[in-house]
Amino acid sequence: MSGKIKATIDQIVRVRANGDNVRAMMTATKLLLKGVDPEAYTAASPDDPVVIAKLRTIAAEWGIKL
Numbered sequence: 001m002s003g004k005i006k007a008t009i010d011q012i013v014r015v016r017a018n019g020d021n022v023r024a025m026m027t028a029t030k031l032l033l034k035g036v037d038p039e040a041y042t043a044a045s046p047d048d049p050v051v052i053a054k055l056r057t058i059a060a061e062w063g064i065k066l
Contacts, residue, residue: 003043008055008066009036015064034058 009031017024028038036054059066 002046004047005045005051005055006041006043008052008059009038009041011066012055012059012062012064013038016062031058 012031013024013027016027031038034054036051036058041051056066
């Protein structure tokens with residue numbers, strides 16, 4: 001199933017931003033600084049278990065349940 005990375009990124013940004021566009025941009029920037037470029041993944045991107053694990057770790061650090 002492709003697109004799981006994009007869906008996970010979108011969920012992290014949505015939860016963390018809570019409807020605030022500025023916080024959404026800040027969250028995307030923080031993901032980039034942590035090594036995950038949100039703009040690099042689309043719904044057609046193949047799933048990489050390493051990136052998914054990294055996103056789960058980041059979400060856990062930020063207190064987000066996936």
